[in-house]
Amino acid sequence: MQAELGIVRLDLLFETISGIIALMITYYATKAYRLTGQKRLSDLSTGFLVLSAGMFGRVVGTLYFITQYGEAGSNLIISIVTIAYGMSRIMAYILFVISTRPTKTHFEQEFQNNTGVSMLLMATYLVDTSLEVIAILVLVVVVLQAVLNYMSTRSKFARYVLVGFFLLLLSHILMAGAETSPGLYLLSQGTQLLGFSSMLVMLIQAGRD
């Protein structure tokens, strides 16, 4: 039991750090939006804001209900917090799909109908009840878009973002297997933290003169 609580605490620490990095990206994207008026930057900012809100909500919710109700009494509440967290992540990832979609001039033939992709994602969301699976499906699209962007620009900044989104996807895949192998849970959180760290490196390097 002590070991499990230790894992939960470490998990919350990882989540908090990831949430702070997500907030930093929100701040930077908002700043960029204010300067340029580019709507996609606003979507990106909202996506990271929703993601960080979900992360902090889960951290606070988990800590509060464990201390308030103890292990046994908190199961229902924890389930609610987990579902709300999962939903917020999916919303954030859908916003990433929208904001990072390739511009028509880059891949006009391949992506004639971007709204079609978004609608397909929404349909998936309505028929599938497994939040992890939905998050994986949406993130696959985000990662593919990041690959296309990296292939198009070959910039190191785009590479950091690609690595970041790929690690986020990997963390969800690991999380999906956590029920059968609990060790994957912490590994998943660590992978997520690495993903956000990659984006933090991008932020630091992009901010240099």
Add this chain to the structure above:
Amino acid sequence: MSRKRAYRSKMRILADMMRAIQREGDEGAGPTKILYAANLSHDRLTQYIDELVEKELIIEEEPVSNNRTYFLTEKGRDFLREFIRIERFSEAFGIDI
């Protein structure tokens, strides 16, 4: 694979003009150099130069002569630095600005 731009936002046009001025360093840049570097029509060039001067991002020397030259101000240099950071950030996510 080359990256084509769908359109340039006003902010990018202003930044391109300022980059052209910055490239000329201490000698400053004349209207023709800015026009070619930023790929603008004469009318738009005049309009945007007025705007940059008004916002104190560039200064004009010898405004009454035919040898008008433009220089970046400190505020202009700061703006350009900030724009470059934002440009890198946006392109990292595949967002054209």
